[in-house]
Amino acid sequence: MSPLHRRSLVQRGAAIGAGIASVRGGHLFAQTPVAEPPSGDPIRIGASVSTSGPNGRTGLYQQEAYKLWEAQKNAAGGLLGRPVEFVIYDDQSDPTTGARLYEKLITEDEVDLVLGPYASGVTQAVAQVTEQYGMPLLVAGASANSIWDSGFSMVFGVYSVAGDYFKDIITNIALEQGYTTAAVIYEDAVFPMSTGEGAVKWCGEAGIEVVHEESYPQKATDVSTLLTKIRDLNPDMLIGGSYLPDSVLIHRQAKDLSLECKLYTYSVGAAQPDFVETLGADADYVLGPSMWEPEVETPGNKEFFDAYVEMFDREPDYHAATGYAGCQILEQALTNVGEIDLEALAEELFSLEIENILPGGYKVDETGKQVGHIPLTVQWQDGEKVIVAPTDIATGEIMLPTPPWDER
Amino acid sequence: MDFLQIVVSGILLGGVYALFATGLNLIFGVMKIINLGHGELMMLGAYITFFLFTEAGVNPLLSIPLTAAVVGIFGFLLQFALVERVVGQPIINSLLLTFGLSTLMMGVALNLWTSNYRSVNYTALSGSWHLGEVAISKGRAVAFLISLLVTGGMWLFLNRSTFGKAIRATSEHPQVAQLCGIDIRKVRYVTFGLGSAMAAVAGALISIIFTISPEMGRMFIGKGFAIIVLGGLGSYVGALLGAIVLGVGETVTAYFTSTQLSEGVAYLILLLVLVVRPAGFFGKAED
Numbered sequence: 204m205s206p207l208h209r210r211s212l213v214q215r216g217a218a219i220g221a222g223i224a225s226v227r228g229g230h231l232f233a234q235t236p237v238a239e240p241p242s243g244d245p246i247r248i249g250a251s252v253s254t255s256g257p258n259g260r261t262g263l264y265q266q267e268a269y270k271l272w273e274a275q276k277n278a279a280g281g282l283l284g285r286p287v288e289f290v291i292y293d294d295q296s297d298p299t300t301g302a303r304l305y306e307k308l309i310t311e312d313e314v315d316l317v318l319g320p321y322a323s324g325v326t327q328a329v330a331q332v333t334e335q336y337g338m339p340l341l342v343a344g345a346s347a348n349s350i351w352d353s354g355f356s357m358v359f360g361v362y363s364v365a366g367d368y369f370k371d372i373i374t375n376i377a378l379e380q381g382y383t384t385a386a387v388i389y390e391d392a393v394f395p396m397s398t399g400e401g402a403v404k405w406c407g408e409a410g411i412e413v414v415h416e417e418s419y420p421q422k423a424t425d426v427s428t429l430l431t432k433i434r435d436l437n438p439d440m441l442i443g444g445s446y447l448p449d450s451v452l453i454h455r456q457a458k459d460l461s462l463e464c465k466l467y468t469y470s471v472g473a474a475q476p477d478f479v480e481t482l483g484a485d486a487d488y489v490l491g492p493s494m495w496e497p498e499v500e501t502p503g504n505k506e507f508f509d510a511y512v513e514m515f516d517r518e519p520d521y522h523a524a525t526g527y528a529g530c531q532i533l534e535q536a537l538t539n540v541g542e543i544d545l546e547a548l549a550e551e552l553f554s555l556e557i558e559n560i561l562p563g564g565y566k567v568d569e570t571g572k573q574v575g576h577i578p579l580t581v582q583w584q585d586g587e588k589v590i591v592a593p594t595d596i597a598t599g600e601i602m603l604p605t606p607p608w609d610e611r
Numbered sequence: 612m613d614f615l616q617i618v619v620s621g622i623l624l625g626g627v628y629a630l631f632a633t634g635l636n637l638i639f640g641v642m643k644i645i646n647l648g649h650g651e652l653m654m655l656g657a658y659i660t661f662f663l664f665t666e667a668g669v670n671p672l673l674s675i676p677l678t679a680a681v682v683g684i685f686g687f688l689l690q691f692a693l694v695e696r697v698v699g700q701p702i703i704n705s706l707l708l709t710f711g712l713s714t715l716m717m718g719v720a721l722n723l724w725t726s727n728y729r730s731v732n733y734t735a736l737s738g739s740w741h742l743g744e745v746a747i748s749k750g751r752a753v754a755f756l757i758s759l760l761v762t763g764g765m766w767l768f769l770n771r772s773t774f775g776k777a778i779r780a781t782s783e784h785p786q787v788a789q790l791c792g793i794d795i796r797k798v799r800y801v802t803f804g805l806g807s808a809m810a811a812v813a814g815a816l817i818s819i820i821f822t823i824s825p826e827m828g829r830m831f832i833g834k835g836f837a838i839i840v841l842g843g844l845g846s847y848v849g850a851l852l853g854a855i856v857l858g859v860g861e862t863v864t865a866y867f868t869s870t871q872l873s874e875g876v877a878y879l880i881l882l883l884v885l886v887v888r889p890a891g892f893f894g895k896a897e898d
Contacts, residue, residue: 257826259726296726391871419870422830424821427620427748428865428873435613448728448822455730459739459748460616481822483732608738 241281249308256296262321268526298328323347323394343529360573366401382439389444399444465604495524625858626755634809640845650828651716656811686807720825837877843894
């Protein structure tokens with residue numbers, strides 16, 4: 204990262220608080236110290252994000268991050284000197300609707316640029332459309348490996364692929380603890396399957412035996428039989444490729460059935476406050492991958508956190524951070540290109556390497572897959588979320604093995 | 612030993628299905644209406660329990676009578692204001708009406724409470740009791756017992772009390788019941804209320820043992836329908852038995868094949884019954 208860029212981030216950080224305060228106060232540019240007000244036609248950026256349906260909860264974070272960035276840009280001089288205007292729809296967590304909305308954004312609304320939707324299923328469908336219209340797509344809310352295995356030429360990852368979510372937990376933490384067996388279960392949707400299949404692959408490389416692997420249907424209300432089968436095999440680890448509701452369901456039913464493992468980990472949920480709110484003390488010891496945490500010391504991170512809380516009256520989770528990082532990357536790439544030229548922008552996104560609020564920054568391989576970002580591993584300890592890996596970012600020591608259910 | 616565990620889990624699961632399905636069947640028996648909004652009445656019960664617990668700290672088991680009463684009265688009013696108008700009309704009218712109600716209630720709930728998955732974290736009922744190697748989930752065991760109490764109590768009410776007999780009479784032959792001086796309109800109001808209350812109790816129990824969301828009703832209505840077809844449309848005891856069969860059928864299928872396939876058991880049962888014995892266990896074949 205160049206010193207120049209670091210400085211611009213610091214400046215922006217300073218502008219954020221003032222900018223937001225003035226937006227809320229109603230006099231938009233009164234206190235903004237740095238930039239001249241943007242002028243000319245707005246740059247219109249299209250996106251659809253799930254704010255209703257099963258993924259509505261997490262999708263909302265991403266949508267809010269887009270809005271935060273829009274407000275900040277407009278308060279701080281805009282993009283290429285022009286105002287920024289987001290056109291955002293709700294795809295109701297439905298891939299077909301998502302694809303249709305991006306088609307509408309590009310052909311009817313005639314937006315200048317797009318940013319990615321939330322969740323892998325929707326993104327997979329949307330990428331078909333953006334690719335067809337030659338529109339570069341920054342994937343700010345999805346990570347399934349299959350998106351980058353589909354041969355798209357201008358689809359760029361913002362954070363690590365789902366297949367690597369459990370990499371650190373399996374190849375470092377589990378091996379250090381001397382665990383030798385694992386059960387891997389996952390929901391049969393694009394993203395959870397990617398995380399689960401990735402876990403099986405990493406277990407293979409680490410020499411950990413997968414004693415049971417099984418998928419279960421979306422919206423399953425009962426996984427107790429699946430867990431009964433696993434209880435019989437007595438694995439060291441239970442690895443769940445699951446979204447938040449299933450993570451809660453699996454963990455709760457594991458307790459009900461006295462399924463005793465030394466390590467429990469779930470792909471989504473373990474990093475979300477809802478997980479501990481729902482499960483209480485039972486959430487302790489659970490490990491999970493996180494793409495971002497407020498404590499991470501990346502440029503502009505603290506300012507992002509404060510501005511988000513200021514604007515939306517609640518703390519962001521990592522889905523907000525990845526959305527915001529997507530905006531930052533788009534901004535930098537567009538600034539480097541200097542005009543709205545979609546082909547040049549796609550080229551720039553392939554070669555660009557910059558820091559953003561996510562740990563590890565942005566860097567993609569020749570397929571557009573993210574390789575710079577470093578996922579974190581978090582663990583609940585006494586109701587607090589602690590970063591336990593990688594060690595240079597960790598905020599606490601890992602607590603393993605998990606004690607039996609009745610000895611907590 | 613494992614197999615025993617599976618069967619026990621299945622029976623406990625069936626208990627909750629039973630509470631849902633018997634209410635559905637009660638309404639069908641009296642009005643010949645498939646209440647497609649039954650799942651949403653259950654969802655309403657689940658959310659009332661959830662908010663009483665999280666906002667006011669009310670024990671989720673103690674709030675059950677209140678939840679049942681609130682949703683029961685709501686059901687009574689629904690019947691009074693809307694459903695009564697389609698009784699005795701072609702079945703498509705009532706299907707459209709209750710489908711509309713279902714979608715409306717779900718939409719309002721999505722707006723008010725978002726699509727978040729939530730659950731009542733009642734720690735006294737998490738974990739399990741052990742009988743040998745069989746783990747009996749505390750939450751499910753209690754839910755099963757309450758289901759049995761409510762369905763059993765309702766059965767006694769229908770068979771012993773005067774009003775219960777009036778409900779059964781209306782179910783069997785509305786014209787004759789009316790000739791005997793039974794106010795069948797009032798019977799219908801009360802029946803819809805009672806059925807709704809039973810759905811609400813099922814919802815309350817589900818909020819303790821599973822996760823809840825505004826869309827939960829849609830997951831259960833298909834199963835509820837399969838159960839009452841299996842047990843026999845309109846037959847109270849049949850629905851109880853059908854529910855246990857479905858619960859065990861699901862867990863056993865999941866054990867020997869996969870959880871994926873077990874979700875299809877309800878529909879397989881539905882198909883088989885319609886082909887082999889359309890009247891179900893205890894239903895009467897139509898003339």
